[in-house]
Amino acid sequence: MKELKKKIEKYKTQFNREITLIQDKKGLQELRNLFLSRKKGYVSLLFEDFKTLKPEERPEAGKIINELKEYVQTKLQALQEEFSTAKKVEKTYDLTLPGKDIYLGSPHxxxxxxxxxxxxxxxxxxxxxxxxxxxxxxxxxxxxxxxxxxxxxxxxxxxxxxxxxxxxxxxxxxxxxxxxxxxxxxxxxxxxxxxxxxxxxxxxxxxxxxxxxxxxxxxxxxxxxxxxxxxxxxxxxxxxxxxxxxxxxxxxxxxxxxxxxxxxxxxxxxxxxxxxxxxxxxxxxxxxxxxxxxxxxxxxxxxxxxxxxxxxxxxxxxxxxxxxxxxxxxxxxxxxxxxxxxxx
Amino acid sequence: MKISLSWLKQYIDLDISAFELVDTLNNIGLMVDDWEEKENEVILDIETYANRPDTLGHLGVARELAVALGRPLKEQSWPLIELNEKTSDLINIKILDEDLCPRYCGIIVRGVQVGPSPDWLREKIKAIGLSPINNVVDVTNYVLFSTAQPIHAFDLDKLTGRKIIVRKAKKGESLISLEEDTLALSSDMLVIADEVKPVALAGVIGGQETSVSNETQDVFIESAYFDPVSIRKTSKKLGIKTEASYRFERGADESFPPQAALMAASILTQMGGKATKGILDIYSKPRKQKTIVLRNHRVAGLLGLEIQEEFIEETLSKLGFQIERTQKGVWQVKSPPFRVDVEREADLIEEIVRFYGYDKIPAKLPPFETLEPALSPKRKAFQKLRQILFHYGFDEVVNFSFVNQEKEAKLQSGRKPIEIRNPVSSKASILRTTLIGGLLENISWNLNRGAEGVHVFETGNVYFWQSDSCIEQCMLALATTGRVGTTHWQSRNEKTDFFRLKSACEAFMNYLRYDPYVFCEEDHTYFELGHSLSLHFKGEPVGFMGLVRRDILDSYSIEDEVWAAEFKLEMLLEKQAKKFQYRPVTRFPGISRDISFIASQEVTYQKIKAAVEKCSIPYLNQFYIYDRFSGPSIPKGKMSLSLRFVFCHPQRTLLAEEVDALQERIIKTLKAEFNFQLREGGKIDK
The missing domain is CATH 3.30.930.10 (Bira Bifunctional Protein; Domain 2)
Structure with a gap:
C-alpha cells in the first residue's frame, strides 16, 4: 500500500511536468496513451498492482487510483479544449486584393x-x-x-x-x-x-x-x-x-x-x-x-x-x-x- | 413597287383598315416593306419577287386581294371615240424576228393636244412617287403601273415611211435615247425601226427623235411582248434599267398587249383625241397553254395537311386558273397567261397554300431516327483544337478572304494567287494565299488601339492556282507579339517569345494525340533566316513557325517582334490520331538523377534528346531539361545544361547501384557524342 501511494505520487509529478511540455494535439495523444492506454497505460498498470493488495486495503487503494485517473482525465480534457479553440493565424496580406487572372483566348x-x-x-x-x-x-x-x-x-x-x-x-x-x-x-x-x-x-x-x-x-x-x-x-x-x-x-x-x-x-x-x-x-x-x-x-x-x-x-x-x-x-x-x- | 390604295379601289372595293390590308398582303406573300398613311390615301411599298411580274401593277395586286378577301374584281370598260380610218391605213407593222417579238400591237390616236394631264391622272402619277410630264407620257405610265404591261408612244409623223419594223440592230447603228444618251447598238439587240433607222430599243427605252413633244399631233401607241432573255441581255449590256425593261425581262402577259393599247387609246380619246379603227395585232404563233396535273394526295403529301377539294377548286379558279376535275382528287389545270411562274404541280400547291394560310399548317418534327454520328471526328478534333488555343491565351479572329495584292506579294507564300475578275475594290482583288497577312493586319489594328500584346489565331481557307485548278486549303495560323497576360499585383509583366508560340503548337499536337511529330530547323520565306522550324507529322510537312521577317512587319507598321505559325489544318485533322491505350501506373517510387553539363551552344536539345533515346536506357521513364544558361560563370560559346532523368521499374523498387550504372551510361554517351563536360558542385570535370 505504501509503495502504491508512492507510485501514484511519482506518476502525478511526472504527469504535471509532461503536460506543461505539450505543444500540439499529437503530444496530447501521446501523454494520454502513456497514462490511460488500456493495456500499458500507467493507470492500467496500477490496477494490476491493485490486484495484489489485501482485501482490506483495496477500497482505499481503489479510491486513490481513481482519483489519479480523474485528475489526469480532467487535465487532458482541459488541454484538449484549449487546443480545439483554434488559435488565430496571423494575417499577412489584404484578402480584398484581386485574384490571379489567367488570360484565356476568346472565340470569335x-x-x-x-x-x-x-x-x-x-x-x-x-x-x-x-x-x-x-x-x-x-x-x-x-x-x-x-x-x-x-x-x-x-x-x-x-x-x-x-x-x-x-x-x-x-x-x-x-x-x-x-x-x-x-x-x-x-x-x-x-x-x-x-x-x-x-x-x-x-x-x-x-x-x-x-x-x-x-x-x-x-x-x-x-x-x-x-x-x-x-x-x-x-x-x-x-x-x-x-x-x-x-x-x-x-x-x-x-x-x-x-x-x-x-x-x-x-x-x-x-x-x-x-x-x-x-x-x-x-x-x-x-x-x-x-x-x-x-x-x-x-x-x-x-x-x-x-x-x-x-x-x-x-x-x-x-x-x-x-x-x-x-x-x-x-x-x-x-x-x-x-x-x-x-x-x- | 409603290401601290396606292385609291388606285387599287378602281379595281376592287376595299373598306378595310390599312393595317388589315398590310396583313392580308403579307399573308399571301406580297410583302409590304413599308407603308404610309395620308389623307384618303395609303401608299404601300411592296417587295415583289422576281417570279411574279404580274404583281408589278395595281391590277395584279388587286387580283390577289380579291381572292384573299373573297371579293369580286370590278369590271373595266374602255370606250373609244373612233375615226373611220383604219389603223392599218396609217401604219405598216412588220416583225422580222418573231422569236424575240412574238406579238406586236399598235393603234393611233390623232389630234391629241399634248399638254398637262387632267388632275385625276396627275394625282395618280404623283401618288406613286413619279412626276407628271405630259398627258401622253402620263397615260403610258398609267397603263404600265395599272396593268404591268409597258407601252410606248411615238410621234407618228416622225416615223419615216410610216413603218414599224421590229428587227435586230445592224452593225454600226446607234440610237439617241429619251435620256439623250447615244447608244451604240449591237447586232443581238432588238430594236423598233422605221424605214431607215432604229427609233427605239425594244422594251427598254424609246428614242429621242420620235418621242412625243408639244408639237405632236398624232400618237402611235405600241403595246408588245418581248422575249425576257433578250431584254435582259440588252439592258445589262447597255446598263439601262427602265420600268419597261424591268417588267419585260421578268415576263409580261402575252395575252395582254391589245387590251393595254385599247386602254391607252381610250384615255387619250377622253382627252380630245380620236382613235383609228381597229388595233393592229401581229401575233402569228399564239402560245399554247400547258396543262398541269394536280393531285390531291400530293397536296397533302407536300404540306402535311389535308385541304378540302372545294377550297382547291375555288381558289385556283378565282386566281384565273382553268381547273377541270378528271377523276376524284385529280385535276387538269391551265394557268392564266399572266401567271408565267406557274408551270408545275408544286407551283399550284404553293398557290393553294398561300391562300389557305401558312399559319394553318401544323408544326411537326420529322421522324428522328439516327442517320449518322452527328459530329465527325474531324469536327470534334477541330473543336478541341480551338479549346486548346483558347487555353493558351490565343484569341480567335475571322478575316476576309480577299486581300491586297501588293501586301500579299511581300509575304511570298509561294502559292499562285487567284484573281477576282470583278472585285469589290482594287485593294481586295485577290484571294488570300496565306492567313499570316490577315493576322499581321489584326496585330497592327489592335496595337494602334492601345493593345500591349496580341495573340491571335485563325482557321480558314487559303486559295491558289495549281496548274489549271483552283485549290482551297484549310489552314490554321497563329501570331503572337508583345505583352502576355493581364496586369496583376503579384506578377511582373512578361513578353511573349518563340517558346510561347511553340508551346501552343506542341499542346495541340499532344492533346490531339497527333503522334509522331517532329520539328526541324528549316527556313521559310515568312521568317528571318535561321529563326524558323518546320513541323512534320507522320513524316509529312504540315507547317512552319518562326520570327516574322522585319521587312514584312515594316509593311504592316509593326515595330515589335512577331512570331507566327501556319499549318495545313486539313491535313492534320484528316489524319488518324493515336488511340488512347491504358498503361499501368507503377506502384514503385521512381529515382531521379540530375546531371549538369557544360556544352557548346551549337548542340541542340533535339540532338541530345535523340542521342538519349537512341541508347534505349532501361527503366528510363522520362527525362527533361530543367535549366539552361550561359553567362560570366560559363566559358564563352558554351552553356550550362541541366537534365533530369527519372528511372522507374514496373515491378519493384530500383536499387541505387542499378541507377548509378544507368546514369554512367548516359553520361558516357553524351560525353562521347557532344564532348560534354560534367559539372559537379560548381566544378567542371575535365
Missing part, C-alpha cells in the same frame, strides 16, 4: 454563334456538311434552278474568277453536292462563308456566314419544315418567341416561305424601332419545300421523296441576337470587341 463571335446553331441541329440528329467556297456556275445557280438568264440572279450579285468559276453566293451548292453523293434519308446543315459583290456598309459585306439545312425523306412535309424551324428558333432565342411563316419566292423551293420572328427589341411597339423598322417582325430565315426540278437534277425521284430546305445569315442573326448595329465589327477583329463573347 461569329464562330461562337455558328456553333450554338450547330449544337441545336445536332441535338435534332442533323449532321454537318461542308463544301468548296470556289464553285462552278452549275452548282451555284443552274442545279438550283436558276436558268442562265433568270432575273432572280439580280438578287445575287456574284464575284467571278472566270466565266464558269465563282465565289459561292450561298451555301446551297453543298446541298446539290450532298444529294449527288448520298441517297435519302438526308438530314444536314451546311454552315460556311459566302460571298457577294457588295460594297461594305453597316449591313452589307462582300463576305459573311450562312447556314443552310436540308431534309429529304419519304413523307417530309411543310408541317415538318415548320416544326423543325420553330424548334430551332425557340432554342436559339427563347421558348416563347413568336414566329411567322409567310409566302415568298426562291428558285430552288416551292412552296417557299420567309420566316419572321417578333422583334424582341421593341416588341412591335416602337414605330421607329431601328431593328425592325416598326413592323414588329424580323426576317430571319428563308425556307421552302425543295423544288421538284432540283430533286430531278440530282436524280432523286420527286414522286417518291420530298424535302425541305432553309437558309439563314449567321452574321445578320447574330447582329440581332447581340444587338450589334454594324456588321463590319465582326471582321475588324478588334480584341476589345471579340473578347466580349468570352467574359463581361
Amino acid at each position: 463571335p461569329i464562330v461562337h454563334f455558328q456553333q450554338e446553331i450547330e449544337q441545336i441541329f445536332l441535338t435534332m440528329g442533323f449532321t454537318i456538311e461542308e463544301g468548296p467556297e470556289i464553285e462552278t456556275d452549275y452548282y451555284n445557280f443552274e442545279a438550283l434552278n436558276f436558268p442562265q438568264h433568270h432575273p432572280a440572279r439580280d438578287d445575287w450579285d456574284t464575284l467571278y474568277i472566270k466565266d464558269d468559276l465563282l465565289l459561292r453566293t450561298h451555301t446551297s451548292p453543298v446541298q446539290i453536292r450532298v444529294m449527288e453523293k448520298k441517297k435519302p434519308p438526308i438530314r444536314i446543315i451546311i454552315p460556311g462563308k459566302v460571298f457577294r459583290k457588295e460594297t461594305p456598309d453597316p449591313t452589307h459585306l462582300p463576305m459573311f456566314f450562312q447556314v443552310e439545312g436540308l431534309v429529304i425523306d419519304v413523307g417530309i412535309t411543310f408541317a415538318h419544315l415548320k416544326g423543325t424551324l420553330e424548334y430551332f428558333l425557340k432554342a436559339l432565342f427563347n421558348e416563347n418567341i413568336k414566329i411567322r411563316f409567310r409566302p415568298s419566292f426562291f428558285p430552288f423551293t416551292e412552296p417557299s416561305a420567309e420566316v419572321d420572328i417578333e422583334c424582341t427589341v421593341c416588341d412591335g411597339k416602337n414605330e421607329d424601332c431601328r431593328v425592325c423598322g416598326g413592323s414588329g417582325w424580323i426576317e430571319i430565315l428563308g425556307a421552302g419545300m425543295v423544288d421538284p426540278q432540283v430533286l430531278k437534277n440530282v436524280n432523286i425521284d420527286p414522286e417518291r421523296y420530298s424535302g425541305f430546305a432553309f437558309g439563314m445569315g449567321i452574321d445578320r442573326t447574330a447582329m440581332f441576337a447581340f444587338q450589334i448595329s454594324d456588321m463590319r465589327n465582326f471582321y475588324e477583329n478588334d480584341l476589345r470587341f471579340i473578347r466580349q463573347v468570352l467574359r463581361k
Whole structure:
C-alpha cells in the first residue's frame, strides 16, 4: 500500500511536468496513451498492482487510483479544449486584393454563334456538311434552278474568277453536292462563308456566314419544315418567341416561305424601332419545300421523296441576337470587341 | 413597287383598315416593306419577287386581294371615240424576228393636244412617287403601273415611211435615247425601226427623235411582248434599267398587249383625241397553254395537311386558273397567261397554300431516327483544337478572304494567287494565299488601339492556282507579339517569345494525340533566316513557325517582334490520331538523377534528346531539361545544361547501384557524342 501511494505520487509529478511540455494535439495523444492506454497505460498498470493488495486495503487503494485517473482525465480534457479553440493565424496580406487572372483566348463571335446553331441541329440528329467556297456556275445557280438568264440572279450579285468559276453566293451548292453523293434519308446543315459583290456598309459585306439545312425523306412535309424551324428558333432565342411563316419566292423551293420572328427589341411597339423598322417582325430565315426540278437534277425521284430546305445569315442573326448595329465589327477583329463573347 | 390604295379601289372595293390590308398582303406573300398613311390615301411599298411580274401593277395586286378577301374584281370598260380610218391605213407593222417579238400591237390616236394631264391622272402619277410630264407620257405610265404591261408612244409623223419594223440592230447603228444618251447598238439587240433607222430599243427605252413633244399631233401607241432573255441581255449590256425593261425581262402577259393599247387609246380619246379603227395585232404563233396535273394526295403529301377539294377548286379558279376535275382528287389545270411562274404541280400547291394560310399548317418534327454520328471526328478534333488555343491565351479572329495584292506579294507564300475578275475594290482583288497577312493586319489594328500584346489565331481557307485548278486549303495560323497576360499585383509583366508560340503548337499536337511529330530547323520565306522550324507529322510537312521577317512587319507598321505559325489544318485533322491505350501506373517510387553539363551552344536539345533515346536506357521513364544558361560563370560559346532523368521499374523498387550504372551510361554517351563536360558542385570535370 505504501509503495502504491508512492507510485501514484511519482506518476502525478511526472504527469504535471509532461503536460506543461505539450505543444500540439499529437503530444496530447501521446501523454494520454502513456497514462490511460488500456493495456500499458500507467493507470492500467496500477490496477494490476491493485490486484495484489489485501482485501482490506483495496477500497482505499481503489479510491486513490481513481482519483489519479480523474485528475489526469480532467487535465487532458482541459488541454484538449484549449487546443480545439483554434488559435488565430496571423494575417499577412489584404484578402480584398484581386485574384490571379489567367488570360484565356476568346472565340470569335461569329464562330461562337455558328456553333450554338450547330449544337441545336445536332441535338435534332442533323449532321454537318461542308463544301468548296470556289464553285462552278452549275452548282451555284443552274442545279438550283436558276436558268442562265433568270432575273432572280439580280438578287445575287456574284464575284467571278472566270466565266464558269465563282465565289459561292450561298451555301446551297453543298446541298446539290450532298444529294449527288448520298441517297435519302438526308438530314444536314451546311454552315460556311459566302460571298457577294457588295460594297461594305453597316449591313452589307462582300463576305459573311450562312447556314443552310436540308431534309429529304419519304413523307417530309411543310408541317415538318415548320416544326423543325420553330424548334430551332425557340432554342436559339427563347421558348416563347413568336414566329411567322409567310409566302415568298426562291428558285430552288416551292412552296417557299420567309420566316419572321417578333422583334424582341421593341416588341412591335416602337414605330421607329431601328431593328425592325416598326413592323414588329424580323426576317430571319428563308425556307421552302425543295423544288421538284432540283430533286430531278440530282436524280432523286420527286414522286417518291420530298424535302425541305432553309437558309439563314449567321452574321445578320447574330447582329440581332447581340444587338450589334454594324456588321463590319465582326471582321475588324478588334480584341476589345471579340473578347466580349468570352467574359463581361 | 409603290401601290396606292385609291388606285387599287378602281379595281376592287376595299373598306378595310390599312393595317388589315398590310396583313392580308403579307399573308399571301406580297410583302409590304413599308407603308404610309395620308389623307384618303395609303401608299404601300411592296417587295415583289422576281417570279411574279404580274404583281408589278395595281391590277395584279388587286387580283390577289380579291381572292384573299373573297371579293369580286370590278369590271373595266374602255370606250373609244373612233375615226373611220383604219389603223392599218396609217401604219405598216412588220416583225422580222418573231422569236424575240412574238406579238406586236399598235393603234393611233390623232389630234391629241399634248399638254398637262387632267388632275385625276396627275394625282395618280404623283401618288406613286413619279412626276407628271405630259398627258401622253402620263397615260403610258398609267397603263404600265395599272396593268404591268409597258407601252410606248411615238410621234407618228416622225416615223419615216410610216413603218414599224421590229428587227435586230445592224452593225454600226446607234440610237439617241429619251435620256439623250447615244447608244451604240449591237447586232443581238432588238430594236423598233422605221424605214431607215432604229427609233427605239425594244422594251427598254424609246428614242429621242420620235418621242412625243408639244408639237405632236398624232400618237402611235405600241403595246408588245418581248422575249425576257433578250431584254435582259440588252439592258445589262447597255446598263439601262427602265420600268419597261424591268417588267419585260421578268415576263409580261402575252395575252395582254391589245387590251393595254385599247386602254391607252381610250384615255387619250377622253382627252380630245380620236382613235383609228381597229388595233393592229401581229401575233402569228399564239402560245399554247400547258396543262398541269394536280393531285390531291400530293397536296397533302407536300404540306402535311389535308385541304378540302372545294377550297382547291375555288381558289385556283378565282386566281384565273382553268381547273377541270378528271377523276376524284385529280385535276387538269391551265394557268392564266399572266401567271408565267406557274408551270408545275408544286407551283399550284404553293398557290393553294398561300391562300389557305401558312399559319394553318401544323408544326411537326420529322421522324428522328439516327442517320449518322452527328459530329465527325474531324469536327470534334477541330473543336478541341480551338479549346486548346483558347487555353493558351490565343484569341480567335475571322478575316476576309480577299486581300491586297501588293501586301500579299511581300509575304511570298509561294502559292499562285487567284484573281477576282470583278472585285469589290482594287485593294481586295485577290484571294488570300496565306492567313499570316490577315493576322499581321489584326496585330497592327489592335496595337494602334492601345493593345500591349496580341495573340491571335485563325482557321480558314487559303486559295491558289495549281496548274489549271483552283485549290482551297484549310489552314490554321497563329501570331503572337508583345505583352502576355493581364496586369496583376503579384506578377511582373512578361513578353511573349518563340517558346510561347511553340508551346501552343506542341499542346495541340499532344492533346490531339497527333503522334509522331517532329520539328526541324528549316527556313521559310515568312521568317528571318535561321529563326524558323518546320513541323512534320507522320513524316509529312504540315507547317512552319518562326520570327516574322522585319521587312514584312515594316509593311504592316509593326515595330515589335512577331512570331507566327501556319499549318495545313486539313491535313492534320484528316489524319488518324493515336488511340488512347491504358498503361499501368507503377506502384514503385521512381529515382531521379540530375546531371549538369557544360556544352557548346551549337548542340541542340533535339540532338541530345535523340542521342538519349537512341541508347534505349532501361527503366528510363522520362527525362527533361530543367535549366539552361550561359553567362560570366560559363566559358564563352558554351552553356550550362541541366537534365533530369527519372528511372522507374514496373515491378519493384530500383536499387541505387542499378541507377548509378544507368546514369554512367548516359553520361558516357553524351560525353562521347557532344564532348560534354560534367559539372559537379560548381566544378567542371575535365
